[in-house]
Amino acid sequence: MSDLIRVKTKETVAYISYANDELEIRSHNPKIITLIDALLKLNGQKTSSHTLVLKEDKNYKKYKLTKLDYDLLIECLPAHNLIIYDR
């Protein structure tokens, strides 16, 4: 399964791609990467899965992530005003 989505907040935008159990987040704004990171951790605690960070820099973060945790992330984005602009 592979997926690519664009997530917007009022100020900024992030690109999320998911393929082969790997999730990548890119954004010019590191803040939005932190927010999505927190959401992954919040969901990961509930499902007892550990979000393993594979690679990161200021504008990019790559995780090892199950499909379930990816789905949970997508499910909860609107509640945090992270609008999925297209998919």
Next chain:
Amino acid sequence: MPEGEPGSEEQLPARIDQLQIRKNKLEDQLIEKLNPDQTHPDDWLIATGLTYYPDRRQATLNDPDIALFVRANTDLVDSMLQIQSDLNNLRRELISDLIEQRKAIEREMLDHFDWDGFFDPDASSTIVVTGCLTLEDLSDFRGRDPGDIAVIDPDELELLDHHERYRYSRIQTTLENMKEAGLYAEGKTDYHHHLENIDLGTASAMLASSEKLESGINFVNEVNRFIYPAGRAPYFVGEAITTWAGRITDEAGIPVGLAGNETLIKLAARRVQVEVEKSKVSTFFPETSPNPEKVEESLKRIKAFVEETGDWIRLSNKYRGTSKTTELSQKVIFMGLAHYFSQTGELPEIITQNPSVAVRVARLIELNTEKLRKRGVVRRINPGHTYPHEQCTGGYFEGKIEGLEIKDGLVLVLDKKALWERISNTMPIFFTEGIPSIRFIESSDFPPFEYRIDEIDQALKNVISVDIVGTINHEIFENVVEKLNLDQMEAWEEALAKDRQEGKVEYVTAYSRVSSFRDPALGDKEDLCETAKLYFDMPQQLRLIAPHRHEFIVNLIASYLTPPLDNDYRARNLADYKLDPIVEKTVTKTMRAHEQTPRAELENAKWIDAGGFVSNVSTEKPAETEIEYQRNEIIVSRSPYIKIKSQ
């Protein structure tokens, strides 16, 4: 009418019987005068054979054959109550010598009790082996504090163990006796389960009555034909004895418990035997010849009532795992009827073949329906005002919030005031009533996340706090589910069914879907809580994926708003809105994500609740006309802190 000499033990029972007959006649006259169709319930007094509280203008309705609603201005009431008072006095006289005997036995028991073997006589703790002696008696006894509850220090737990072992061995003996007598069949009844949970008083009562058990069972079977399905009779013999023992102590005004009071138990068993001998169902429902139309109408009414309470039991069992007998047990008879009806689909013969019984039962139902309606057990009459208008939202959460303290090295994402406001400004008071506190605990499953100080800003705090508030909203709705009435439960079922029929999501979140794997009923209940959580977080998106469930929540909240605020709320939250078309396009897909998640993956995850709804708080004693609610605490495991990561 011949008068018996008060105090003469031989004549007292006869005198009591005579008074009872007079009282029955008066009651029949009252029934003739009473026209339930034209009488407002507020105008009624309830007089029962046992208790009457003039100050409350009502009484406990604990005696189905003689309990009556009567009009306050009926001149017969006074005579009847006078007779009742005489009856009570005579009953006390009848048992006074037995009470003395019991006291003597208990004194003897206490004399033989090895006090010093158990604890230091100077210790302040109180141990009372039996409850029959008055408080004064007890305070005299070896200078110990009065009371009829054992207060055990931690050091004295061994004593408690001893008591429990004793209790258990008595119950086991009772079971053995029952088995020997062929009255207990494992697997066929839930008798064993009951026995494990009943107190020593009941177990002892069974022992005490074992010689009379056969006639007791005949009596109970007779009653069961009307009230209960067969197979549970032995338990109810014990229960009947316990109940009678309770009545005897009530009448005598003695503050007693049952455990160990053998005399009391025997006395109660004797009273049950009196019932066995003199009570046939026909005496509860004397033969008369009511007109056929009335009988037919009565049968219809009974059937409708039974079906309705059957719905209530089914839904309450589904969503709460219990049919909340306290709400329904205004008359245990109703539940028995519903139970019987649900098993056979037909009314018991005793009702259909006895016109007099049918009319009486219909009248009992009529008289109690209003109370049950208020409690939401049966449907409310006017669908336009389905729910009570109670409070508007705003500033009403009255529970405590614990565990949101400021701590060194940790950043709090949400303070008490902010949480209080977020709950109070969105929830009607009805939703949070019964929740004494919301308590945050430290859990190794949910340690605080670590971020650098430059990463921590309000947006990050918001992400975590939205999740926490969402969890709390879910748990608050666990509380709401406990209180839903029949109309509300049916409205939810309807919303769920409509959404599913229209191809909307089966479950609104992954969590409710995964709960449905354990049990579909649990899935539906969790879905209600998850729907509510989404409603507060993202109402428009919820409306897209589950419009009927969204509307259910809007209506539920609106129903607790005072008019015209209710209509405003509905209009505001159900109004047409414009969602960005691109958002609209993606939301449906997004929120359906969990539906495409393979079942195995959902099941394999080790789900841990970030919040819990626990009933470790005592039940509040309700006023008689209110519903009894368990007080449940919300415990939040999710950490409300962010730990500052060292650079």
